[in-house]
Amino acid sequence: MPRVVVDVMLKPEILDPQGQAVANALPRLGVTDVASVRIGRRIEIEFAGEPDLERAREIADKLLANPVIEDFTIHAVEADEPVDARP
Amino acid sequence: MTARIGVVTFPGSLDDGDAARAVRIAGAEPVRLWHGDPDLHGVDGVVLPGGFSYGDYLRCGAIARFAPVMGTIVDAARGGLPVLGICNGFQILCEAHLLPGALTRNQHLHFRNRDQRLQVATTDTAWTNAFQPDQEILIPVKNGEGCYVADPATLDQLEAEGRVVARYVGGNPNGSQRDIAAITNQAGNVVGIMPHPEHAVEALTGPSLDGLGFFTSVLKHLVGAPA
Numbered sequence: 001m002p003r004v005v006v007d008v009m010l011k012p013e014i015l016d017p018q019g020q021a022v023a024n025a026l027p028r029l030g031v032t033d034v035a036s037v038r039i040g041r042r043i044e045i046e047f048a049g050e051p052d053l054e055r056a057r058e059i060a061d062k063l064l065a066n067p068v069i070e071d072f073t074i075h076a077v078e079a080d081e082p083v084d085a086r087p
Numbered sequence: 088m089t090a091r092i093g094v095v096t097f098p099g100s101l102d103d104g105d106a107a108r109a110v111r112i113a114g115a116e117p118v119r120l121w122h123g124d125p126d127l128h129g130v131d132g133v134v135l136p137g138g139f140s141y142g143d144y145l146r147c148g149a150i151a152r153f154a155p156v157m158g159t160i161v162d163a164a165r166g167g168l169p170v171l172g173i174c175n176g177f178q179i180l181c182e183a184h185l186l187p188g189a190l191t192r193n194q195h196l197h198f199r200n201r202d203q204r205l206q207v208a209t210t211d212t213a214w215t216n217a218f219q220p221d222q223e224i225l226i227p228v229k230n231g232e233g234c235y236v237a238d239p240a241t242l243d244q245l246e247a248e249g250r251v252v253a254r255y256v257g258g259n260p261n262g263s264q265r266d267i268a269a270i271t272n273q274a275g276n277v278v279g280i281m282p283h284p285e286h287a288v289e290a291l292t293g294p295s296l297d298g299l300g301f302f303t304s305v306l307k308h309l310v311g312a313p314a
Contacts, residue, residue: 014236015262017196063153066146066182068189069236 001046004056008065008072009040051076090115090309092302093130095160097122097151101138102173102285109285110134113302122154132169132213132305133160135176137229137283147190147232148178157183169213169305170277174230177269177279186270186279187245188237193230194262202294203228203282204257205268209249212275213308217300224253224297228260228268228282235263235270235281245270252278 010016016038023037043064045056056074065072092110094117096103107117118130122140127133140151151157161183164170172180180186193199204225207218218224237245242265245251252269259266261281269280284298 013238014191015194017192017194017262021196063149064145066149066189068181068187069191 002051003077004045004047004051004053004074005077006043006045006056006060006064006072006074007040008043008060008070010038011069011071014069090131090306091118091129092116092305093118093120093127093133095120095122095133095135095156097138097140097154099139099142100136100175102136102283103138105283106134106136106173106285109288109298109302112288113299113306115302115306120156122151122156125155125159127156127159127163127168131309132171133163134285135160135170135172135179136285137174137176140175140179143175143232146178146182148175148180148182151175151179152182161185164272164277167274167276169308171214171301171305172277172279173283173285174233174281177281178232180277180279185277186272187241188235188270190230190232190281191234191236192232193234193260198229198231199233199260200229201227201260203255203260203268205253205282206256207253208251209271211249212252212271212278212304214271214278214301214304215252216307217304223256224287224300225295226282226284226287226298227294230261230281233261233263233281235261235267237264242267248273253280253282 019038026034060072092115094103094107110117164185178190181189207222210216210218210220250271251267252271254266255268271278284301287293287295287298
């Protein structure tokens, strides 16, 4: 099925303690060249028919993201396209 | 006539029983409300209790906001119905846009569970009029996502309009901006508080009886004391 992917990220000015905790753990892996890590959420939506980006935007704005603290982006992916291949 | 205060149960609510008990100890009649029932059954005020509604999926309070009962509560709150959101209830009130800002993951990432001192910053609300200005109280705090955030303009506005209801003293348990523990809307009928007044209403189970003041306040408010 064609899917719509919604990526939700904390706004840049909102502290991300989870990301900080991950960044602080990286030196234990021997990784010392990472300046910062921020963690977001990826949501994949399958519509019964054609993917509807406007509808997805409405869903994201009302429920999937909290505009007080989060931004979101939306894009459609083809049915046979592995989502991981997206930039 | 005894005031009737509704206590909503969502899937995953934990403190609805204690909230109903606090209402009863304060001298009102608790009325249990169900998330799926939009009828408020004629209650004079509503408590949204603590817990993990809908498993805290997506964001705390994000899904509870769309429960059938919440549509009615949002309309009634805009019309002046006293509403107190405690912990998860505070998160739901922010998600429902009845209160500004949001509650995010504690800055240190740890769940905090302790008795917490607060300073009551305004007594000019439906839920805090029984306190003295600047009164210090001791009630339990227990949250993992209690860090209050809002943009600086909103924080300035809350302070300028006297809408910070309580602040943490003796240590901020979650990193909340400007030590904010509780806020109110412009009308003063809707209050969200992160710590738990309903757990401090009798000597056997609470660190104090200070929490009772929130529930006696709403009774004073309902009989016409200035909010």
